[in-house]
Amino acid sequence: MxxxxxxxxxxxxxxxxxxxxxxxxxxxxxxxxxxxxxxxxxxxxxxxxxxxxxxxxxxxxxxxxxxxxxxxxxxxxxxxxxxxxxxxxxxxxxxxxxxxxxxxxxxxxxxxxxxxxxxxxxxxxxxxxxxxxxxxxxxxxxxxxxxxxxxxxxxxxxxxxxxxxxxxxxxxxxxxxxxxxxxxxYSSFNNNVDLAGRIVLNESGVEVFNFGKHKGKPVSEVLKNEPSYYSWMMDGDFTLNTKQVLTKIRLREMNG
CATH class of the missing domain: 3.30.420.10 (Ribonuclease H-like superfamily/Ribonuclease H)
Known part of the structure; x- marks a missing residue:
């Protein structure tokens, strides 16, 4: 076909x-x-x-x-x-x-x-x-x-x-x-915000972490309550794409 x-x-x-x-x-x-x-x-x-x-x-x-x-x-x-x-x-x-x-x-x-x-x-x-x-x-x-x-x-x-x-x-x-x-x-990207799937959309369409101690928590909420988590991820062994997405969310929240 x-x-x-x-x-x-x-x-x-x-x-x-x-x-x-x-x-x-x-x-x-x-x-x-x-x-x-x-x-x-x-x-x-x-x-x-x-x-x-x-x-x-x-x-x-x-x-x-x-x-x-x-x-x-x-x-x-x-x-x-x-x-x-x-x-x-x-x-x-x-x-x-x-x-x-x-x-x-x-x-x-x-x-x-x-x-x-x-x-x-x-x-x-x-x-x-x-x-x-x-x-x-x-x-x-x-x-x-x-x-x-x-x-x-x-x-x-x-x-x-x-x-x-x-x-x-x-x-x-x-x-x-x-x-x-x-x-x-038939694509695993449907709920992904970043390509590696470290940040995904939950059922309400909210960006949440998909790993670690903050799994399931809204990214914006974590970055607000624990600013050091952003620095930890930026210095960590995460893909450039994940860091790029995280930075976009952080800037959006800061300018919101």
Whole structure:
């Protein structure tokens, strides 16, 4: 089934130096941009992470320090990448928990604001896990009757994710062929205020902390009664996106 799109939909996958969003870096990004008229445009870039790639990460994706030593840094490609993503919705496999927060963090480090409020996200893994409870390789085999060659290659994974979503739409009549609907029902960002989910909206639409001793408490209330908590978070091992969101809330309350 072909996708019914209002905006271009970009399927993407990252290979990284590790899984710590705060400290690790992107070393490969693959994008498949699908336009509302069905046109497809793909691009894969290797990136110099400006840090050593751990052997355990190389063992997964096969990318070494030598492979990326002459590649551009993320900061060097950030502007052109942002322009390619402008006006697009996005989709990936396990993208809500890792790829989107990691990409947003890299953009912030490069001084480019990746505004999640301007786009919708579809995580194909969430659809898959709710329907079948498997991995990407199993999903590709189950839905597409194909063996996923070169798994953990960003390009192979992103193409497989695109094919899986189209097959999921064919298989499940209850899945609406609409990014609006898929994003609403199958994205973990629905209640997130920051990408990491440290701050979320409660049932009343109020921003509350989603971790630690103040879990469930309104952010504005905590910042008012315990101003030092803001400093603790700003000095802590939180993502730049989380710190940015926290600062926006603090400034809003101060100027309110």
């Amino acid at each position: 072909e996708l019914k799109l209002k905006n271009p939909l970009v399927f993407f996958d990252l290979e990284t130096t590790g899984i710590n969003i705060t400290r690790d870096r992107i070393i490969e990004i693959s994008l498949l941009k699908v336009y509302p008229n069905g046109k497809e445009e793909s691009r894969t870039r290797r990136i110099n992470p400006e840090m050593p790639i751990p052997p355990e990460s190389t063992a997964i994706h096969g990318i070494t320090d030598e492979d990326v030593k002459d590649c551009p840094t993320f900061k060097q490609i950030a502007k052109s990448l942002s322009e390619m993503l402008e006006g697009c919705d996005m989709a990936g496999f396990n993208s809500s928990r890792f790829d989107v927060p990691m990409l947003a963090e890299e953009f912030l480090r490069a001084g480019v604001d990746f505004d999640i409020s301007k786009r919708k996200f579809v995580d194909v893994q969430i659809i898959f896990h709710r329907k079948e409870q498997r991995t990407l390789e199993a999903a590709y085999s189950f839905y597409c009757n194909k063996k996923l060659e070169n798994a953990h290659s960003a390009e192979a994974d992103v193409i497989a994710t695109y094919e899986v979503l189209k097959s999921q739409l064919d298989r499940y009549p209850d899945l609406e062929n609409s990014v609006d609907s898929l994003s609403k029902e």
